Amino acid sequence: MLKSGIVVSSMTLISRVLGLVRDVVVANLMGAGAAADVFFFANKIPNFLRRLFAEGAFAQAFVPVLTEVKAHQDKAELEDFVAKVSGTLGAIVFITAIVGVVLSPVLAALFGTGWFIDYLNDEPDGANFELASVMLKITFPYIFFISLTGFAGAVLNTLNKFAVAAFTPVLLNLSIIACAWLFAERLEQPAFALAWGVFIGGIVQLLFQLPFLYRAGLLVKPKWGWRDPNVTKVRILMIPALFGVSVSQINLLLDTLIASFLMTGSISWLYYSDRLLEFPLGLFGIAIATVILPALSRNHVGKDNQGFKNNLDWAFKIICLLGIPAATALVLLAFPLLMVIFQRGEFSVVDAQMASYSLIAYGSGLLGFMLVKILAPAFYARQDTRTPVKYGIITMATNMLFNLIFAIPFGYVGLAIATAMSGTLNAILLYQRLHRQGIYKLRRDTLSFIIKVVLASIFMGISIYIFNLNFAWGSTNLMARVNMLIKLVVLGISVFAISLILVGIRPSHLKIQKSI
Known part of the structure; x- marks a missing residue:
C-alpha cells in the first residue's frame, strides 16, 4: 500500500503542480475581480x-x-x-x-x-x-x-x-x-x-x-x-x-451562496485559498484514501478483521505524519505562498493578503479534512453508507450555524472558519463511531507516534516563524520571494525530519503492524 500510495501521490503531485500553474494563469488573466x-x-x-x-x-x-x-x-x-x-x-x-x-x-x-x-x-x-x-x-x-x-x-x-x-x-x-x-x-x-x-x-x-x-x-x-x-x-x-x-463540497457551495452577498473578490479569495488547501489534501489525503478503500474492501470481503484494523491504523498514522506538518506550514506560510504563486498581473498584493486570511482558516482544518478521507472509507468498505451520511447531516447543519455566527463579523474569512470547524467535527464523529463499534481504535503506540509528530511540527513551525519574521514579502521582487520561500521550505523539511529522529520516530514505525 505504501508503494501504491507513493505512485498515486507522485501522479497527484504532477497534477497539483499543473493545477497551480493553471491557477497562476487564471490569476494573471483575471485576478480576483x-x-x-x-x-x-x-x-x-x-x-x-x-x-x-x-x-x-x-x-x-x-x-x-x-x-x-x-x-x-x-x-x-x-x-x-x-x-x-x-x-x-x-x-x-x-x-x-x-x-x-x-x-x-x-x-x-x-x-x-x-x-x-x-x-x-x-x-x-x-x-x-x-x-x-x-x-x-x-x-x-x-x-x-x-x-x-x-x-x-x-x-x-x-x-x-x-x-x-x-x-x-x-x-x-x-x-x-x-x-x-x-x-x-x-x-x-x-x-x-x-x-x-x-x-x-x-x-x-x-x-x-x-x-x-x-x-x-x-x-x-x-x-x-x-x-x-x-x-x-x-x-x-x-x-x-x-x-x-460530499458534505465538504455542499459546504463550499453554501459558502459561495453567502459570498455572493459579500464584497467583490470574496469568491475568488476563497477559491485561491481553497486551491492551496487542495494541494496537500490531494497529495496526501486523497492519495492514501485512494489506495486504502480497495484494501479495506478486500479485508471486509475476506472477513479479515485484523487486516482491516491494521490497514486503517497505518493510514491514520501516515495521514498524521503528513497532515500535521502540512497544516502547520500552510498556516505559517499562507501569505508567502500566495505572493509567490499568484501575485502578478491582475492579482494584487492586497488580493494575496485577503486570500491569506481565508487560507489560514482553511489550514486549521486540514488534518480533519484528511482524516475524513480515510475514516469514511472504513464505513464504505463495509457497505455502510448510512453512518457517514448521518454525521454528514450533523456536519452540514453545524457548518450552516457556524456560517451565520462567523460570516457577519469576519465576512468571507468566517466562511472558511466555519468550513474548517465542521470538517474537524466530521472526522471526530466518524472516529468515535468506529471506536464505539469496536471496528477501530487508536493504539497506544499510534497515540505516541502522533504526539511525536506534533512535537516535531512545533519545532518546525517555530523555526519557520523566526526565519520569516522580518522578511518584507509585499515590497520585494519575485525572485527574492521565490528564493526566500525555497529557503523556508528547505528549513521546514530539514527541521521536521531532524526532529522526527530526535523524538524517536524511525522508518519501521511506518510499516503496517501485525498485532493490535
Missing part, C-alpha cells in the same frame, strides 16, 4: 456534481461492490456488471448534463442569489448573473465526461492500476492552460476561454482512460441495468453516500 468570481462559480457547480457522481459517492459505493463481484463471480459476470454500471451511470449523468444546460439561469439564480437580486434591481453586479448563466452552459456538460472518467478510474484502482487515474487530472489542467493561452486574448470575455478548457478537458480525460480499460479487458458495451441486483446494491449504497461523502 468579477469575471474571476463568475468563472469559479460556473466551474464549482459541475465540480460539485463530479464529486457526487465520479470521485465521491459513486466511487465509495461502487468499489466495494466491484471488489465483491470480482472475488466471488467469474469474468463474464464481472464484465456484465461493469457494462450495466457504465450504461446506467452514463444515462443518468447525460440527462443531468442536459438539464443543467437548460436550467443554467435557474442554477445561477439559486447559487448566486446575490447577483440575481442585483440583476432584478438593475445593479451593476447583475451582469455577473447573466455571465454565470451563459458560462454554466459551457461548463455543465463536463459532468458527463468526468463521471465516466471517474467510473473508469474506479475500475482501474480496484485492479491496483492507480497511476492512470491519478495522472488523468493533468490533462484537464493542460486543457485549461492551452485554451487560456490560445483563445483568451481573442475573446471579448477571457473567462469563456477557461470555460471551454473545462469542457474540452472532460473529453480528453475520458478518451485517455479508455485504452487502459481495453487492456484490462473491461472496455465493454454499456447496458442499462437499473434493476440488476449488483447495480441496485451500488445504487442503494450510493444514495446516502451522495450526501455523506
Whole structure:
C-alpha cells in the first residue's frame, strides 16, 4: 500500500503542480475581480456534481461492490456488471448534463442569489448573473465526461492500476492552460476561454482512460441495468453516500451562496485559498484514501478483521505524519505562498493578503479534512453508507450555524472558519463511531507516534516563524520571494525530519503492524 500510495501521490503531485500553474494563469488573466468570481462559480457547480457522481459517492459505493463481484463471480459476470454500471451511470449523468444546460439561469439564480437580486434591481453586479448563466452552459456538460472518467478510474484502482487515474487530472489542467493561452486574448470575455478548457478537458480525460480499460479487458458495451441486483446494491449504497461523502463540497457551495452577498473578490479569495488547501489534501489525503478503500474492501470481503484494523491504523498514522506538518506550514506560510504563486498581473498584493486570511482558516482544518478521507472509507468498505451520511447531516447543519455566527463579523474569512470547524467535527464523529463499534481504535503506540509528530511540527513551525519574521514579502521582487520561500521550505523539511529522529520516530514505525 505504501508503494501504491507513493505512485498515486507522485501522479497527484504532477497534477497539483499543473493545477497551480493553471491557477497562476487564471490569476494573471483575471485576478480576483468579477469575471474571476463568475468563472469559479460556473466551474464549482459541475465540480460539485463530479464529486457526487465520479470521485465521491459513486466511487465509495461502487468499489466495494466491484471488489465483491470480482472475488466471488467469474469474468463474464464481472464484465456484465461493469457494462450495466457504465450504461446506467452514463444515462443518468447525460440527462443531468442536459438539464443543467437548460436550467443554467435557474442554477445561477439559486447559487448566486446575490447577483440575481442585483440583476432584478438593475445593479451593476447583475451582469455577473447573466455571465454565470451563459458560462454554466459551457461548463455543465463536463459532468458527463468526468463521471465516466471517474467510473473508469474506479475500475482501474480496484485492479491496483492507480497511476492512470491519478495522472488523468493533468490533462484537464493542460486543457485549461492551452485554451487560456490560445483563445483568451481573442475573446471579448477571457473567462469563456477557461470555460471551454473545462469542457474540452472532460473529453480528453475520458478518451485517455479508455485504452487502459481495453487492456484490462473491461472496455465493454454499456447496458442499462437499473434493476440488476449488483447495480441496485451500488445504487442503494450510493444514495446516502451522495450526501455523506460530499458534505465538504455542499459546504463550499453554501459558502459561495453567502459570498455572493459579500464584497467583490470574496469568491475568488476563497477559491485561491481553497486551491492551496487542495494541494496537500490531494497529495496526501486523497492519495492514501485512494489506495486504502480497495484494501479495506478486500479485508471486509475476506472477513479479515485484523487486516482491516491494521490497514486503517497505518493510514491514520501516515495521514498524521503528513497532515500535521502540512497544516502547520500552510498556516505559517499562507501569505508567502500566495505572493509567490499568484501575485502578478491582475492579482494584487492586497488580493494575496485577503486570500491569506481565508487560507489560514482553511489550514486549521486540514488534518480533519484528511482524516475524513480515510475514516469514511472504513464505513464504505463495509457497505455502510448510512453512518457517514448521518454525521454528514450533523456536519452540514453545524457548518450552516457556524456560517451565520462567523460570516457577519469576519465576512468571507468566517466562511472558511466555519468550513474548517465542521470538517474537524466530521472526522471526530466518524472516529468515535468506529471506536464505539469496536471496528477501530487508536493504539497506544499510534497515540505516541502522533504526539511525536506534533512535537516535531512545533519545532518546525517555530523555526519557520523566526526565519520569516522580518522578511518584507509585499515590497520585494519575485525572485527574492521565490528564493526566500525555497529557503523556508528547505528549513521546514530539514527541521521536521531532524526532529522526527530526535523524538524517536524511525522508518519501521511506518510499516503496517501485525498485532493490535
